[in-house]
């Protein structure tokens with residue numbers, strides 16, 4: 370935590386301490402006290418073990434979707450955690466439940482929903498998508514749920530959990546979904562991913578929407594990764610066509626714990642029609658008493674949820690508005706520009722080749738001096754291992770069907786069914802400046 374944040378954090382903690390003490394003596398029971406030497410030992414071991422992580426905080430880590438939360442989110446979360454509110458019922462945390470309702474209103478308005486909507490935070494993108502697919506099943510019980518071959522595996526898996534038949538739609542090289550390969554009358558809901566997990570592809574909502582409307586098919590948008598890129602919908606750095614239509618979708622998932630600067634434990638699901646709430650309806654003999662206002666547990670599948678997650682997101686959105694010119698916009702722009710810079714530099718060098726044009730801030734690439742798909746896989750793995758071994762760079766790997774790969778790179782001989790390439794998620798704005806150094810470090814291992 371930087372000095373600036375620490376000052377406000379300490380002040381906040383001391384105010385909360387005074388508030389706690391205002392209730393009178395509540396000294397910690399002896400049973401909860403631990404010998405200082407033993408604490409020192411355990412915390413010593415803890416620091417050692419935690420250093421076994423990769424340096425997610427540093428621009429040198431250009432692997433998976435991982436980075437620490439913003440220090441301000443850490444501080445807000447830690448302050449709330451000293452109270453540990455539970456956003457299940459208003460009984461468990463009135464202020465943090467209010468804050469959750471406020472951030473949901475902000476997110477709903479950011480995605481273009483009107484005054485009427487329904488939504489809540491969740492533990493993760495997986496749970497948020499599960500809830501969206503559950504509502505898809507409840508509204509169209511006899512119909513299937515469709516998703517593209519590039520969608521997150523959770524959709525296929527959750528269809529299994531829900532007992533709904535899922536249809537995987539193949540994707541063309543252009544990124545268009547092969548909608549002519551499905552029977553539209555069988556489908557109740559189609560999942561459209563804005564920012565795929567693999568390479569950050571933006572599925573063409575602007576083309577899928579008219580097709581879905583013609584056939585009366587609902588749309589669920591999985592923007593778990595990409596959602597915050599909507600701040601750039603009118604900018605010159607991304608194609609805004611799909612982002613501008615998000616308000617047309619029946620449900621939207623976004624993960625503040627990915628690009629929203631939050632610690633893990635913060636996903637979000639939104640429904641355009643608040644009527645979705647009727648499927649959640651339940652009562653509890655021991656829960657909803659302190660207020661007649663909406664208790665968030667009445668509209669979510671999870672019961673206990675961290676009020677601290679809502680508090681941290683609330684504070685973050687106060688300090689980082691969801692705007693193109695301030696707050697989140699400049700952060701997202703830098704990440705996008707990092708990927709564009711990486712693409713340009715690779716196109717200018719002989720060492721690495723871009724697999725396909727990045728659409729957001731995730732880029733796939735491979736060593737250029739190879740002839741076959743088996744050599745690409747072997748060399749990519751070698752480079753990936755070397756970076757981690759020498760702690761000089763951290764990348765991820767990505768498997769592509771070799772036939773699709775060859776259509777992008779016909780000069781490469783296909784001698785395997787799949788090809789493994791290198792992949793970088795550039796989700797730290799600092800990476801825009803670090804990209805030339807990163808490429809140099811990777812190329813030193815080719």
Ligand SMILES: Cc1ncc(COP(=O)(O)O)c(C=O)c1O
Pocket residue numbers: 434493494495496498521523562564565566591592593594624636
């Ligand atoms: C597009 C997309 N959907 C869903 C998920 C699952 O989210 P979580 O890991 O928060 O459960 C991810 C995670 O990477 C994702 O990228």
